[in-house]
Amino acid sequence: MTSMTYRIGDFSQVTRLTVKTLHYYHEIGLLVPSAVEPSGYRWYDEASVARAQAIQTLKSLEFPLDEIRELLAHAQDDHDLVEAAQRRLAEVDRRLAQERAVRNLLLTLIHTEGTAMKQETTSAAWVTLDPVRVASLRYRGRYDQIGAYYSRLFRLYGRFVAGAPLALYHDPEFRDADADIEACLVLRPEGTIPEKDGAQIKVLPSQRVAQVVHQGGYDRIGEAYQRVFDFLRAEGATATTPSREVYVKGPGMILPRSTKKFVTLVQIPVN
Amino acid sequence: MTSMTYRIGDFSQVTRLTVKTLHYYHEIGLLVPSAVEPSGYRWYDEASVARAQAIQTLKSLEFPLDEIRELLAHAQDDHDLVEAAQRRLAEVDRRLAQERAVRNLLLTLIHTEGTAMKQETTSAAWVTLDPVRVASLRYRGRYDQIGAYYSRLFRLYGRFVAGAPLALYHDPEFRDADADIEACLVLRPEGTIPEKDGAQIKVLPSQRVAQVVHQGGYDRIGEAYQRVFDFLRAEGATATTPSREVYVKGPGMILPRSTKKFVTLVQIPVN
DNA sequence: CCTCAACCCTCCCCCCACCGGAGAGTCAAA
DNA sequence: TTTGACTCTCCGGTGGGGGGAGGGTTGAGG
Numbered sequence: 001m002t003s004m005t006y007r008i009g010d011f012s013q014v015t016r017l018t019v020k021t022l023h024y025y026h027e028i029g030l031l032v033p034s035a036v037e038p039s040g041y042r043w044y045d046e047a048s049v050a051r052a053q054a055i056q057t058l059k060s061l062e063f064p065l066d067e068i069r070e071l072l073a074h075a076q077d078d079h080d081l082v083e084a085a086q087r088r089l090a091e092v093d094r095r096l097a098q099e100r101a102v103r104n105l106l107l108t109l110i111h112t113e114g115t116a117m118k119q120e121t122t123s124a125a126w127v128t129l130d131p132v133r134v135a136s137l138r139y140r141g142r143y144d145q146i147g148a149y150y151s152r153l154f155r156l157y158g159r160f161v162a163g164a165p166l167a168l169y170h171d172p173e174f175r176d177a178d179a180d181i182e183a184c185l186v187l188r189p190e191g192t193i194p195e196k197d198g199a200q201i202k203v204l205p206s207q208r209v210a211q212v213v214h215q216g217g218y219d220r221i222g223e224a225y226q227r228v229f230d231f232l233r234a235e236g237a238t239a240t241t242p243s244r245e246v247y248v249k250g251p252g253m254i255l256p257r258s259t260k261k262f263v264t265l266v267q268i269p270v271n
Numbered sequence: 272m273t274s275m276t277y278r279i280g281d282f283s284q285v286t287r288l289t290v291k292t293l294h295y296y297h298e299i300g301l302l303v304p305s306a307v308e309p310s311g312y313r314w315y316d317e318a319s320v321a322r323a324q325a326i327q328t329l330k331s332l333e334f335p336l337d338e339i340r341e342l343l344a345h346a347q348d349d350h351d352l353v354e355a356a357q358r359r360l361a362e363v364d365r366r367l368a369q370e371r372a373v374r375n376l377l378l379t380l381i382h383t384e385g386t387a388m389k390q391e392t393t394s395a396a397w398v399t400l401d402p403v404r405v406a407s408l409r410y411r412g413r414y415d416q417i418g419a420y421y422s423r424l425f426r427l428y429g430r431f432v433a434g435a436p437l438a439l440y441h442d443p444e445f446r447d448a449d450a451d452i453e454a455c456l457v458l459r460p461e462g463t464i465p466e467k468d469g470a471q472i473k474v475l476p477s478q479r480v481a482q483v484v485h486q487g488g489y490d491r492i493g494e495a496y497q498r499v500f501d502f503l504r505a506e507g508a509t510a511t512t513p514s515r516e517v518y519v520k521g522p523g524m525i526l527p528r529s530t531k532k533f534v535t536l537v538q539i540p541v542n
Numbered sequence: 543c544c545t546c547a548a549c550c551c552t553c554c555c556c557c558c559a560c561c562g563g564a565g566a567g568t569c570a571a572a
Numbered sequence: 573t574t575t576g577a578c579t580c581t582c583c584g585g586t587g588g589g590g591g592g593a594g595g596g597t598t599g600a601g602g
Contacts, residue, residue, distance in 0.1 A: 009549065009550080021589065021590095023589090024589055040550075047527075051527070054525050060376070061373055061376060061377060064588095065587080075526060077520075077532075079384045081525060082380070082381055082384050085377050085381050088377055089378065092370055093374070095370060096371070096374065099366055102333055103360065105332060106359055106363065109352065109353070109356050110356050112349075113348075113349045113350045113352065253328065253349055254325050254349050255325050255349050256318075256321035256322070256324070257349075261348075278578080278579080279578085280578065280579080291560065291561060292560065294560095294581095295560055299559095310568060311580050312578090335558080335559090
């Protein structure tokens, strides 16, 4: 029956709790020394070691200290901790879901913005587009409804994004209402990505297009179309469908941005 | 060019930030009102709304406020946030791993202790055991090495536990060294559970056994064996193998417990 | 018995992101 | 002018300790 006692420094080494922490635990009555000398020196014994052990395990399970105190006061047996553990589990599950949501948002941001395209040309020119894999949602309606479709695509596939979002216009002429529009998110080419919630995954084929860069808000995109069709006529080429608009810089997820800084590519395919 | 301004209460409603929070953000220079009257009344404008929006998004990504301030001061574009987002992602991933570890520990505790057995008999008696599914590790050596095997089993299968751990002794007579011992964890019967890391999953068959309950430390388990063998002789039955020891109450994961409260079942099977 | 290093004590302020309340001032409508 | 709704500043508190100042205690060596 050896009854080992420790002064606070040694006890701190044994339990791997700092002296400051032990002072604090004493103050809040969580771990009271077995004896306190008139000088104020604290002494701890073997039972304190066992209690400290239990406290640390419970702390690693993220119980707050006052709950740990209650638990240790009323529980004789690990069995008595089950109810509390279940409450804690519910809490941890909530936090886990939260962290996962944060993680998804971060991944979406990183993948969306991590792949900036540099685009300096401002006059119309011939460009050969590489094939790209996209997730798309096609609808009939007006252009200004496209935001909702992008939101859906971002929620579903934001984490796989590998380029600026684009839209395909399948009508051979301009329509205000009842247009045939396809919202696309460019995805990274490798890995399998499942189709979900009505969205389609497909590869847009390589194509030769006439392209013009538009800077500024969407309300003046008409000028860009004028320039590119002028160019086509000068080159003697005939437009086909679908035409593309690539939203190189748009509203963004976080920082406010003036529409003056928006950059859009208008791409019209030929033969 | 309408320039809408809000007093703090309205701005609070628009941004869903409390007035207290807005005071605080003003104090730390994170979100400064567009104007402050001599009376001290704060006025916010549309730019403040956009900034508040960005702050909230960044806050939902768990950036600390002073980092948000730096970010907003130096970033023109979402693209400039990517590096910070990657740092944050690493942090979130660490926390996620941590939370998952906590969750596993909680599940193990719940499943281990959630299935307490009530066992009151103390004299030897006949008992028919139901079949049980177990995860087991069989080894040759000494009894006091069994703890390490249970640790491994708990790490692998703690979350599926549905009863007290038990040991099987395959030797027909007592051996000190080089004994043939099998450490078993009782698992819940439903669901498939994979074999991992050398452990075996199997079902112990139903069996008729002579059983005695032992209370106290393992150093006096010999008395229990004496009682049960006396009982067998009195009944005229012959022991076979393997015999079982069920550790109904042992050291536990968290709370310290005196060995006086340990409860072990000794079960000797007959043909 | 003295000295010295190591150890220990209490007391106070600090961290983060606010919340609550007291007591006083301000603004617009009735 | 009164009322009532807003708003202000200031102070103190949260949880789980950390950092450091300023001073007391202990035990071993000389």
